[in-house]
Amino acid sequence: MKALIIYHSQQHGNTGMMAEAVAEGFGNGATIWNTNEKRFDVTKVPDYDCIAVGTPDYFSYMAGTLKTFMDDIYIAERNGVEGISGKPVGLFLSHGGGGKAKEPFEKLFSRLGDVVGETVESSGAPGHKTLDACKALGRTLAARVK
Numbered sequence: 325m326k327a328l329i330i331y332h333s334q335q336h337g338n339t340g341m342m343a344e345a346v347a348e349g350f351g352n353g354a355t356i357w358n359t360n361e362k363r364f365d366v367t368k369v370p371d372y373d374c375i376a377v378g379t380p381d382y383f384s385y386m387a388g389t390l391k392t393f394m395d396d397i398y399i400a401e402r403n404g405v406e407g408i409s410g411k412p413v414g415l416f417l418s419h420g421g422g423g424k425a426k427e428p429f430e431k432l433f434s435r436l437g438d439v440v441g442e443t444v445e446s447s448g449a450p451g452h453k454t455l456d457a458c459k460a461l462g463r464t465l466a467a468r469v470k
């Protein structure tokens with residue numbers, strides 16, 4: 325059972341903390357990947373059973389590196405790579421009090437598969453309640469792929 329937990333985190337590490345909590349909830353088999361550090365090779369997505377995606381709100385949109393992730397997926401699928409989309413997807417978002425990125429983020433990443441539950445949202449640094457919701461998201465994904 326493998327989960328890809330892919331996110332962009334840069335400014336304060338807020339989205340990264342959420343990603344760690346999702347991974348903890350999922351348990352063994354979770355890979356976390358910060359697209360701010362390295363681009364993800366989307367031809368490896370078929371190796372995973374489910375995906376969680378987390379973004380900070382940047383100018384009321386998702387981080388550019390996650391948009392690139394989806395662009396890469398579109399191109400890979402057009403080039404015949406199979407087994408990328410159609411998996412359970414979990415979403416989480418970190419913002420500074422605005423959070424308008426939620427709508428375009430959910431819209432774009434619903435292309436990737438079946439979105440499970442609600443997007444976990446954090447305003448500023450994630451507190452215990454938010455981190456618990458991230459862990460619950462990880463557990464939900466694990467239950468969906470068992």
Ligand SMILES: Cc1cc2nc3c(=O)[nH]c(=O)nc-3n(C[C@H](O)[C@H](O)[C@H](O)COP(=O)(O)O)c2cc1C
Nearest residue numbers: 333334335336337338339380381383384420422423
């Ligand atoms: C370039 C940039 C643009 C941002 N734009 C918004 C915004 O439009 N709305 C908002 O609520 N927060 C905005 N923020 C705040 C971040 O979403 C917030 O600090 C987030 O928690 C950062 O996540 P990170 O620590 O994982 O990088 C912006 C931050 C940066 C650096």
